[in-house]
Amino acid sequence: MSINIIKxxxxxxIQDMGRNGYGSIGISTGGAMDTYAARLANYLTGNNGCEPLLEMHFPGPQILFEENALIALAGGDFSATVDNENIPAWQPLIVRKNTLMQFPHWQKGARVYLAVKGGFQSEKWLGSNSTHLKVGAGGFGGRKLQKGDIIPFKASECNAKAFLHEKDNLHVFPWRANITNTYRNPDVIFVVKGREWNWLPEDARSKFLNNEFHIRQSSDRMGYQLEGENLFIPNNTELISSPVNFGTTQLLPDGQMIILMADHQTTGGYPRIANVISAHIPKLAQRREGERVVFRxxxxxxxxxxxIAQEKELQIQKQSSLDHINEYVKCTV
Structure with missing residues (x-):
């Protein structure tokens, strides 16, 4: 059972929830940029939230399913189709063997996650299947996927024939994740004060909170570089290299900022003026180059x-999905 990367x-x-406990040797957690979407994609198929899945950017791949599969898409909207038939995100479906998934048009968001029942088989490194591109480890050979790659997924027995009629290439199930709370006001990002917040003079704090900033094209999984009003700290105060995290917002010497993302370094020497709150990391991870963010x-x-509210919501959706899967699909891994 596998998928074939046609293009x-x-x-x-391949990503999961990342590898924890290795910051002391310079290895960040990594993993999915939008862990909320990744976990929900897994939950919708009846998986646990940590199963390996695909993280895709636009332009997206063309994927051939070499076996019937129960899948779910979550995250952005790239107008996904299966054999040219539109398919929804945030909703589980069964796709027929030898059908082709494509992503022809960008609509919104920066990343889409594809989960399959049972999860993808992939290489584990330091306790995680996440791809670490810099080291070249984990996932599929430690690299991004290429044409001709065949990625197996763990065996599962889904009663696909009960749902796929003779002429149907897919069957969409009638339950859907509710994502309203998490992605509401996508450009408004809540932050808490960083360790060096008080280094900012009053006018710089005002600029930070009352102006909009745009994500530069050079941004990537390591960090979002922002463009906007210059913020300066007087006297060029230096900082000893100190721990940083996913969401740490650093002030660079040129007065611009960078928000550290999933593949960030573990320490940094620039002032940490703010930290994006955990509940707003998902919608930040779905912002693209050129799009604006404002801070509160x-x-x-x-x-x-x-x-806590977001975690409770995820657990409710996890249980609800399991109940539906057990009732309708009768799948076992």
Missing amino acids: AGILDT LVDNDIAEKLF
Whole structure:
């Protein structure tokens, strides 16, 4: 059971929730940029949230399914089709053997995740199947997918014949994830104060909170470089290299900022003026080059409440999906 990459996209990699516990030796967590979408894609197929799946960017790949498969797409909208028939995101479906998935038109978002029932078989490195492009480890040979790659997925028995009529290439199931809360106001990003927030003079803080910034084209999985009003710290105060995390917002010497993303370095020497709250990382991860972001400062209590609420929502959707899968599909891995 496998998929075949008929045409590679611009950047398609196998990811999971990343590798934890190796920051002390300079290896960041990595993993999916939008962990919310990745987890939901897995949940919709009845997987646990950590199964390996595909993270795709636009232009996307062409994927041939070499066996019937229960799948789900989540994240951005690239106008996905199966044999030229439109298919939805955030909703599970069964696709027939020898059908072709394509992503012909960008609509919104930066990344789409493809989960299959059972998860993709891939290489594990330091406890994670995530692709680490810099090291060249994990995922599929430690690299992005290329034309001709065949990626197997774990065996599962789905009652596909009960849903696929003779002339149908797919069957969409009637339940859908509710993502309203997570992606509401996609350009508004909540942050908490960073360790060096107080280094900013009052006018720089005002610029940070009252202006919009745009994501530069040079941004990638390591960091989003922002373009906007210059923010300066007087006296060119230096900082000893210190720990950083996914969402850490650093102020560069030229007065511009960078938000560290999934493949960030583990330490940095630039002032950490803010940190994106965990609950807003998913919608930040779906912003593309050229799109704007505006920042709103919140306290730790609000950040914690939003994170807990998001986690509760994910657990509810996980259980709901399992109940539906057990009722309708009768799949076993």
